[in-house]
Amino acid sequence: MANTIEVKVPDIGDFSDVPVIEILVSVGDTVTKEQGLATLESDKATLEVPSSAAGVVKEIKVKLGDKVSEGSLVVVLEAEGQAAAEAPKAAAPAQAETPKVEQKAEAPKAAAPAPSQPAAASGPVEVKVPDIGDFSDVPVIEILVSVGDTVSKEQGLVTLESDKATLEVPSSAAGKVKEIKVKIGDKVNQGDLVVVLEGEGGQASAEAAPSASAPTPAPAPAQTPRSGPSAADAPPAPKAAAGTGKPADIECRMVVLGSGPGGYTAAFRAADVGLDTVLIERYASLGGVCLNVGCIPSKALLHSAAVIDEVAHAGDFGVDFGKPKINLDKLREYKEKVVGSLTKGLSGMAKQRKVRVVQGTGVFVSPNEIEITGEDGKTQLLRFEQCIIAAGSQAVKLPNFPWDDKRVMDSTDALELAEVPKKLLVVGGGIIGLEMATVYRALGSEVTVVEFMDQLMPGADKDLVKPLADRLKKQGVIVHLKTKASGVTAEKKGITVTFESATEGQKPELESGTWDRVLVAVGRSPNGKKIGVDKAGVQVTDRGFIPVDTQMRTNVPHIFAIGDIVGNPMLAHKATHEGKLAAEVAAGEKKEWVARVIPSVAYTDPEIAWVGVTETEAKAKGLKVGVAKFPWAASGRAIGIGRTEGFTKLIFDEATHRVIGGGIVGVHAGDLLAEIGLAIEMGAEAEDIGHTIHAHPTLSESVAMAAEVYDGTITDLYIPKKK
Ligand SMILES: Cc1cc2nc3c(=O)[nH]c(=O)nc-3n(C[C@H](O)[C@H](O)[C@H](O)COP(=O)(O)OP(=O)(O)OC[C@H]3O[C@@H](n4cnc5c(N)ncnc54)[C@H](O)[C@@H]3O)c2cc1C
Numbered sequence: 001m002a003n004t005i006e007v008k009v010p011d012i013g014d015f016s017d018v019p020v021i022e023i024l025v026s027v028g029d030t031v032t033k034e035q036g037l038a039t040l041e042s043d044k045a046t047l048e049v050p051s052s053a054a055g056v057v058k059e060i061k062v063k064l065g066d067k068v069s070e071g072s073l074v075v076v077l078e079a080e081g082q083a084a085a086e087a088p089k090a091a092a093p094a095q096a097e098t099p100k101v102e103q104k105a106e107a108p109k110a111a112a113p114a115p116s117q118p119a120a121a122s123g124p125v126e127v128k129v130p131d132i133g134d135f136s137d138v139p140v141i142e143i144l145v146s147v148g149d150t151v152s153k154e155q156g157l158v159t160l161e162s163d164k165a166t167l168e169v170p171s172s173a174a175g176k177v178k179e180i181k182v183k184i185g186d187k188v189n190q191g192d193l194v195v196v197l198e199g200e201g202g203q204a205s206a207e208a209a210p211s212a213s214a215p216t217p218a219p220a221p222a223q224t225p226r227s228g229p230s231a232a233d234a235p236p237a238p239k240a241a242a243g244t245g246k247p248a249d250i251e252c253r254m255v256v257l258g259s260g261p262g263g264y265t266a267a268f269r270a271a272d273v274g275l276d277t278v279l280i281e282r283y284a285s286l287g288g289v290c291l292n293v294g295c296i297p298s299k300a301l302l303h304s305a306a307v308i309d310e311v312a313h314a315g316d317f318g319v320d321f322g323k324p325k326i327n328l329d330k331l332r333e334y335k336e337k338v339v340g341s342l343t344k345g346l347s348g349m350a351k352q353r354k355v356r357v358v359q360g361t362g363v364f365v366s367p368n369e370i371e372i373t374g375e376d377g378k379t380q381l382l383r384f385e386q387c388i389i390a391a392g393s394q395a396v397k398l399p400n401f402p403w404d405d406k407r408v409m410d411s412t413d414a415l416e417l418a419e420v421p422k423k424l425l426v427v428g429g430g431i432i433g434l435e436m437a438t439v440y441r442a443l444g445s446e447v448t449v450v451e452f453m454d455q456l457m458p459g460a461d462k463d464l465v466k467p468l469a470d471r472l473k474k475q476g477v478i479v480h481l482k483t484k485a486s487g488v489t490a491e492k493k494g495i496t497v498t499f500e501s502a503t504e505g506q507k508p509e510l511e512s513g514t515w516d517r518v519l520v521a522v523g524r525s526p527n528g529k530k531i532g533v534d535k536a537g538v539q540v541t542d543r544g545f546i547p548v549d550t551q552m553r554t555n556v557p558h559i560f561a562i563g564d565i566v567g568n569p570m571l572a573h574k575a576t577h578e579g580k581l582a583a584e585v586a587a588g589e590k591k592e593w594v595a596r597v598i599p600s601v602a603y604t605d606p607e608i609a610w611v612g613v614t615e616t617e618a619k620a621k622g623l624k625v626g627v628a629k630f631p632w633a634a635s636g637r638a639i640g641i642g643r644t645e646g647f648t649k650l651i652f653d654e655a656t657h658r659v660i661g662g663g664i665v666g667v668h669a670g671d672l673l674a675e676i677g678l679a680i681e682m683g684a685e686a687e688d689i690g691h692t693i694h695a696h697p698t699l700s701e702s703v704a705m706a707a708e709v710y711d712g713t714i715t716d717l718y719i720p721k722k723k
Helices: 261-272 288-293 295-317 328-352 411-416 431-443 462-474 572-586 615-621 636-640 669-681 686-690 701-711
Strands: 002-008 018-023 036-041 045-050 055-060 073-080 124-128 138-143 156-161 166-170 175-180 193-198 250-257 277-281 356-359 361-366 369-373 379-389 393-395 423-427 446-450 478-480 483-491 494-501 512-515 517-520 524-526 559-561 600-602 607-612 625-631 647-653 659-666
Touching (some): 036 073, 156 193, 250 261, 250 356, 261 328, 288 295, 288 411, 379 572, 411 517, 423 494, 431 446, 446 483, 462 607, 559 572, 607 669, 647 701, 659 701, 669 686, 669 701, 686 701
Parallel strands (some): 250 379, 423 446, 423 517
Antiparallel strands (some): 002 073, 018 036, 036 045, 124 193, 138 156, 156 166, 175 193, 361 369, 369 379, 393 524, 483 494, 494 512, 600 607, 607 659, 647 659
16 A cells, blocks of 8 residues: 655755755656755755655645745655655765765855955854754764864864765854864764964953854865965054045046956956956956967967867878968067957947946055056046956066067067077977977977976976976976076177076086077966055065955955965966955955866977866875776877877776876867866765766767766776786
8 A cells, every 4th residue: 555755855964944946856756865846945955854754645745936944745656565754864965876965155244345354253162063963973074174274164174074974064154263173084073172362452352153054065175276375474554644635537446457367357357246347457358378378379379380280190091281371470460360259359348337447557556546557647536336356477587688689589479470480499498488488399499398397397297298298308398307597688680598407406407508599497486476465454475465255355355355466376267266256256256266276288289288186286195086088099089189198088087986086188178178177066976977978989988988987897908907
C-alpha cells in the first residue's frame, strides 16, 4: 500500500521566510531520496529542499515566491511500502555530486554612498564559530590570516570544510589578529574559539559571533585573489587636507580617475547603475595601458608573428610560400587601426551612457576635490561625492640605463616598432619581455633574453615553460638565466651592457655584449604616489599601491581604488572585474570580491596559461594534491596542426577530487584556460569535467582527458595500472 510522505523544509539554520525561487519537480514525477524538490533563495544563500524519501510527487504545496521556514510543507509524496518520514535532519541538502548551498555575492555591510568606517573593536575580541546549522566537528582546512594581520569586520578568518559544504568563519569586528586558536585539521563546532583579536578603538568589543556565514560550494580556495597590500602594509593614513572652499567647475556624484580597463569599466558601470559620472583621463585616447600600449597592440603584433611562423612551416604539409616581406609601416598602421577602433568605441560608449569625459591630469586636493590640469596648463576644480581611483601603473625604468637614448626602450617604445633592430637585447624574461621577444624574433631580429631568476616566466610552473624555452632555442633566441644587467653604456656602435650572475660570487653566463636596441621589461610600478592621495587622507604603501578591502574601498570610505594601483597581478581582466565591483558597491549594491582565481596568460608561441594553484605553490604549501597531465602528442587535433609540444595539466585536491588549479602550454592555451577557471569556481570534480562531453577533434578535449587521467578512466592514452 502506498504511504503518504510530507516533505518539509529542513533545519536551515538562522534562515526564515525564505522565498521559493524554483520548483524542481512536477506532480507525477518519481523522485529519489535526497533529490532536490524546490530551491529557496535568501539574500545570503541558495538552498535546495531535498526529498526525505523516494516516491512519486502527489502534491506540490508551495509556489514560486512563497516564503517558507523550517517545517513548512513543500511536497507530498506517495511512497511504496515506506514509513512516512519527517523532515530530514541535515541543513545542507546533499547529493554527492552537486554542492547545493551556494554563497551569494553578499557584502558584509551596506554600501551607502558615504558610509562610515568599518566598525573597530576596542578590547580583545574572541571570534567564535557562528551558528553553522547542523554541521558539527567540521575540520579547519585553511587559516586565512596570520598573527599581526589587520582584519575588517566580516573578513573570513578560517575556512571549514564538511563533506557537504565549505564555510568561512567571519570576523565579528575589525581589529588586529592577536592569537589564532585553531590549526589546520582541527575539528570545530558552533561556539568554538577561533581567533582572538586586538581591538583598534572605536566600538565596544564584539559580543557574539556574527549570525550566519553562508556556506560556499567550492573547495579550499585555489588562491587568495584579493591578495594586494593591506592597510597594515602601508604607513598610517595621512591627515586629509581641508576642502578648498572654492566654487567647483565640475560637480558629480562619481568621478573615476584614469580610463584604463579598470577605469572605463567602473565609469560605464557606475553610469549604468544610475550614478552621474565623470571620467578623467590625461591622454586624448581612452583605454589606458591595455588598449593603447599593452594587451591590444601587443596581441595585434603577435598575430603577425604567428602568421609568419605558420607560413614558414607550411612546407611541412606541402604548401610552400616565399620568404615574407615585412612592410613595417603597414604593420604599424594595422596595429594602430586595431587600437583606434577599440579606443574610439570607448569614446562612443561613454557618450551613449552620458559619462562626462574630462581630459587632463587629475590630482586630489582634498577628500572630495580633484584639480584637473589640461594640456594647455589650465586647471579645473572637480567636486565629487564618491571616487574610484584607477590610475594604473607604468613600466619600471631601471635607473642605470640611458633612457634619453631612443635605442633603450620600455614596452611602450618597443610597441611603436620604430625599426627591426638586427640585434635586440631583452632584459627581463617575464610575460611582456617574452611576448616582445616573440614579435621581434619573427620580424627578423636576433634576440637575446636575460632573466634574473632561474627560469623564464617566473610564476608559471617550470614544466609549462619548457616547451616554450625549447621552441625559442630552436628559433635561435639566446636565453641567459640567473643573469643581471649591471652596467650600460650608449655607444655609437650600439648599447653595450655588462652582466653579473644573480648568484653572488659566480661568473655570469654572459659577461657583456653590444646590441642595436635594448628592451627593458622588468615589471611595472603603481601610480599611487603620483596623484596626491595624501590630500584625500588615502593610505598608500611605500611602493605606491593603495590598499583596499574586499569591496575595493580604501581607508576613506567614499573613495575606492581598482586595477594595477591596488596590487598584483597587474592584469586587465582583474582591473575590469574590480571596476564593476567598485561601481556597484558605490551605488549601494551588497557585493564583495568572491572570485576564487584570476587566470594568467602569456601570448607567446606556444602560449602558456595557468589558473589557481600551481604545482610549485602546492608543493611549497604542502597541499595534498593530485596532478594529471594530458600530452598533446596524443591529441588528434594537435597532431593535425603539427603542434604536439603542448600539454594540459590539472591539479586536484586529493581530499575532494575537486580541481583547484591547472595549466596549459600550447597554441590557443589562453582560450582553453577558461574551462579550468570555470571548473574551479564551480567546485567541479574530476568526474564532472570528464563527464562533460567535449567536441572532437578539439584542443579542448585535452582538459577532459587530463581529468580522465586523474580518474584513471582515460582511453586515449595507455597508463599501466599501479601494482
Ligand atoms: C606590453 C603590455 C602587454 C600587456 N598585455 C596584457 C594582456 O595580454 N592581458 C592582460 O590582462 N594584461 C596585460 N597587460 C597589463 C594591463 O595592460 C594592465 O594590467 C591594465 O592596463 C591595468 O588597467 P588599469 O585600469 O588598472 O590601469 P591602466 O591601464 O594603467 O590605466 C590607467 C589610466 O589612468 C591614467 N592616469 C594615470 N594617472 C592619471 C592622472 N593623474 N590623471 C588622469 N589620468 C591618469 C593613465 O593615463 C591611464 O590611461 C599588459 C601590459 C603591457 C605593458
